[in-house]
Amino acid sequence: MTKTSTPGRHRKLEGWPLVFSILVTISILVGGAAEFIPMVLIEENVPRIATVTPFTPLELTGRDLYIREGCVGCHSQMVRPFRHELERYGPYGRAGETIYERPFLWGSKRTGPDLSRVGGKYPDLWHVRHFEDPRSTSPRSLMPPYDWLLRSELDLTNVSTKLSTLKTLGTPYTDDEVASAERTARQQAAEIAASIEQGGGPTGLADKEVIALISFLQRLGKDIRAAGITAEVSR
Numbered sequence: 001m002t003k004t005s006t007p008g009r010h011r012k013l014e015g016w017p018l019v020f021s022i023l024v025t026i027s028i029l030v031g032g033a034a035e036f037i038p039m040v041l042i043e044e045n046v047p048r049i050a051t052v053t054p055f056t057p058l059e060l061t062g063r064d065l066y067i068r069e070g071c072v073g074c075h076s077q078m079v080r081p082f083r084h085e086l087e088r089y090g091p092y093g094r095a096g097e098t099i100y101e102r103p104f105l106w107g108s109k110r111t112g113p114d115l116s117r118v119g120g121k122y123p124d125l126w127h128v129r130h131f132e133d134p135r136s137t138s139p140r141s142l143m144p145p146y147d148w149l150l151r152s153e154l155d156l157t158n159v160s161t162k163l164s165t166l167k168t169l170g171t172p173y174t175d176d177e178v179a180s181a182e183r184t185a186r187q188q189a190a191e192i193a194a195s196i197e198q199g200g201g202p203t204g205l206a207d208k209e210v211i212a213l214i215s216f217l218q219r220l221g222k223d224i225r226a227a228g229i230t231a232e233v234s235r
Helices: 009-014 017-041 057-068 083-089 124-132 159-168 175-179 181-198 209-219 222-226
Strands: none
Touching (some): 009 017, 057 159, 057 181, 124 209, 159 175, 175 181, 181 209
């Protein structure tokens, strides 16, 4: 005569699929919260680089144009710690670089080169020519022309609202920076437009979208260089 084993408590629990599913879900939520919440609430867990500062109002506007035009779909902003990337682009990407970016634009798609270190690599006029006709500066480029950026009016009416929203989310903009955002953006735009004219480029670009996009591109990588971080390539 065989003895019938009595099912244990865990086996009985497995026999109640709904209850078991609910308890498992609760366990996962509690465990996930226990790991996630400290990472968010403890300030020391946030990686920082002293030279990294928030974007200027014009650079922030240019970043929005960069997203709007789909540039992020072909250009990553994340140098990986591989020798061939360090030699071509420079220092690998640090988390602290993008502490003030919402959303992140790291990416992994590279139809074109990575742009996280492009700031200062070319003069402002080079970028104007590149947007107008990419093949004029990069003969093998697959990039389509973005010549309308040289004609489209630059809209800065809501830039103060953008800074105010980011300030609410923790970006360290001051009240004065928020209030004077549009004036500050136009001053920077005038400076970039003047440098383009002095280089023999087109005039009248101070109020065009291309200026904002150039300001954003020229910012990329400058904070890392200011920190003295260089590419570490082993020989």
